[in-house]
Amino acid sequence: MTRAVFAIPGDLATPTGGYRYDREVLARAGTSGVDLVHLALPGSYPNPSADDLLRTAGALVSLPAGDVLLIDGLAYGALPESICLSIKSPIVALVHHPLALESGIPPEAAARLRASERTALAHARAVIVTSRSTARILAEDYDVAPDRITVAEPGTEPVPRAGGSGEPAPVILAVGALSPRKGYDVLVEALARLGGEAWRLVIAGARDRSPDTDAALQAAVARHGLARRITLAGAVSDAELDRLYDGADIFVLPSRYEGYGMVLGEAMARGLPIVTTTGGAAAETVPEGAAIKVPPGDARALASGLSRLIASRRLRADYADRAFRAGEALPGWDDTARIVAGVLARAGADPGHPATQEGSSR
Incomplete structure (x- = not known):
């Protein structure tokens, strides 16, 4: 050996x-x-x-x-x-x-x-x-x-398909520690552009890696009047993360760059409709057609992609099925x-x- x-x-x-x-x-x-x-x-x-x-x-x-x-x-x-x-x-x-x-x-x-x-x-x-x-x-x-x-x-291990929130306003989930590379500032800016559209966002990820990023993100949420719609959950247990995935309707990865993007695999395995950037390997981690892909750092494009899924339950179901099929092929x-x-x-x-x-x- x-x-x-x-x-x-x-x-x-x-x-x-x-x-x-x-x-x-x-x-x-x-x-x-x-x-x-x-x-x-x-x-x-x-x-x-x-x-x-x-x-x-x-x-x-x-x-x-x-x-x-x-x-x-x-x-x-x-x-x-x-x-x-x-x-x-x-x-x-x-x-x-x-x-x-x-x-x-x-x-x-x-x-x-x-x-x-x-x-x-x-x-x-x-x-x-x-x-x-x-x-x-x-x-x-x-x-x-x-x-x-x-x-x-x-x-990526096989997991049950997400059941969704069951709420009128779709629940959007983002997973990853708060850092400049993760692009949460762009995500907040994108969501602020959606006006009266109904949605709720949960960000699950450690908040102590970059205190400046955490403070800036809280300030942006407050500035746009989104404190009631955006939850910064911080680091969560595996069981809580499973619960968040199961209760999500849309998954978003706003990163400026990813070496792979493991959370994309987790979202595909659960059959969640995905909006992701093309930063680094994220462009290839999800196959073409299995997610809405936008340029990194582009709040307007990110807002457009999210808006399409928020507005259409049918489109969400279509992308969810494509993501799940892609997830079945992951190692x-x-x-x-x-x-x-x-x-x-x-x-x-x-x-x-x-x-x-x-x-x-x-």
């Missing part, structure tokens, strides 16, 4: 799509022949302190050469080259999305992160990404050879873990050569 260490910064229990991915891979890799153990790294990444870099270096450099190192890109992309060169284990990088493409960071910080991640990826034996879109970005903009890249899309978490485990096994068996699958970066 291949022995591997999965180095992940921060709290593994954090309720985001990236951490969910990491948890699922850790839990399931053993069934595919990889003994994968968790190594916790400091939570300050991608902006580590000097002390955190020292702690990270000590943990990674001490790993045996016979163990494969799988490392989450949130940390790996910010590692100095000196640490990358000192690691004895073959390195497999997991990139959910490039660090420089996070919204709301200053241009100079984005440039620094892009250069750091580009250098770090040059030292990885293999790179796992969560979407074909990210694979193309790494090949075209980060000079990662396509034969070193493997796509392992997030899994499960066992499929995701099997692909990741395969890359790790090949890296451990032949660490001097690319550990990818033929055609996996398509």
